[in-house]
Amino acid sequence: MGFLNRFFGSADAVAKGAKRDKALIIANLKDYLAGLIEKEQIINKLPYQFGERRIPFQRLKQLLDKEFYRTRHSEERRKKVIS
Secondary structure (H helix, E strand, O other): OHHHHHHHOOHHHHHHHHHHHHHHHHHHHHHHHHHHHHHHHHHHHHHHOOOOOHHHHHHHHHHHHHHHHHHHHHHHHHHHHHO
16 A cells, blocks of 8 residues: 555545645635626616616626636646656
8 A cells, every 4th residue: 555655645644635625616616606607797777778878788798707717727737647
């Protein structure tokens, strides 16, 4: 078992890493879902905000930029892990 521990760490270290990763995944998913809800609310209000569309469009752009950054960052991490 000592040989594998050099590559994967001890069982405790693997368990702690999995727990940390699970918490990070859940936090990111909650953030993503909250963004979806907010985007939907903004889009649903757009037809009724004739003169005030600039502000909702700016907020929608901020949310989409944030999502794009997370997606791009995630892809870069996957490429590093694979190579």
